[in-house]
Amino acid sequence: MEAKMELKELIALEQVGKSYQQPNGQQIPILENISLKLNTGEIVALLGPSGSGKSTLMRIIAGLIAPTSGQVLYRNRPMLGLNPGVAIIFQAFALYPWLTVLENVELGLKALGAEVISRRAKALKMIDIIGLDGFENAYPKELSGGMRQRVGFARALAVEPELLCMDEPFSALDVLTAENLRFELLDLWIERRIPTKAILIVTHGIEEAVILADRIIVLGRNPGRIRADLPVTLNHYRDRKSPEFQALVDQVYKILTNPEFEPVKAAPVQILQPPQPLKYQSLPQVRVGSIAGLLELLEDRQEKDLYKLGQDLQLEVDDILPIVEGAKLMGLVTLTEGDINLPPLGLEFIAGNVDERKQIVQNQLLANIPLIQQIRLLLQAKRNQRLPEELILDILESHFSPNEAQRQLATAIDWGRYAELYSYDEPAGIIFLEQNVEVNQETSIADSQSSL
């Protein structure tokens, strides 16, 4: 039976924001206005698409990095620097290859300055608890991935952290090992064999969150912010097949797949920042070919429920979401409450031949994607109709991190090329207009220009 601990506030984040400064001085917001409390007795899952700032948020909670704005309170006191009550488990645990399992587990205790004898005793106890008995003197290279991750768990738990933070701790493991370790962790927690008071797990797996967590916090992207904070009241151990479980998975899926565009937020006072000229959407990293594939599948399978469709096709939410997002940006699908539908334009696309499809995408891109409009405008403004990609990257880097800017550019180039809006000379890094490319909708560019 589950004995519930009394809920007490362990960590509170108050309007925490994090941004990184670009070489040009521009601040890129990664997390925005995050207010959240972690209580004792809870397993909390931080769920969100990749790039939504989950790892960053976890590192802020652990005190590995400081927020740019707002504050973190630990037991009601502002937290400065590394939080001694926290231990972290990462996806692929960095074990020291020249140290044995026992020595690796002892490391964390050494850092705490524990005496040699108590250190050894605690490490051995944790090795036992975590199922590494008999492997004390093995070296990491002798262990399977699952066993190595166990060493990571043992090392983190040996210090008896109040808060255990885990960043996608099961995602590098095969399915069975992951499930096994998940339930073992749950055993330790439920049976109170570890003194840990709260667990924070970062994940992009909806089912993993619903299996483990008492609360699921859903983050959205660009910048990362809380989109939902859902309690999970099902008793452990949860049955993935039960209707309650499925309903919750569905609900989270709906939140994740809901349109991300929200009314312009009331920005906190940021006097130092120049006004941002144009808000680019965040383009998902998908090729038009994948979008076409999705549309065809939708028509073939007549399955409207996105979650079921993903399951049927064995697609992870991280795989299917960007494709859906791309199709939505092009107006080829509509989404309502997790159901995906083909509007007339989507059906027209499916029925169309290559040229007709290109034309549809061309119209849609020019009407809906400011970045692509902008590239066209810049190209047309130049006599030689050629643009170095750096120019676009520079513009993008005032909206996105350098890596994200690269990804955004790659997508804009892929989509624009497909629609024959421009061409790209990859070795030279030049975007250019083909000589006799006709575009029908130049007026729509002019229209949207006035609102830039």
Ligand code: ADP
């Ligand atoms: P997640 O864990 O949800 O995938 P991360 O927290 O790793 O997301 O990253 C969120 C965003 O912050 C990403 O766009 C990433 O490129 C950016 N980012 C993370 N760390 C840095 C950094 N040190 N400098 C600049 N950008 C960063």
Ligand code: MG
């Ligand atoms: Mg991460």
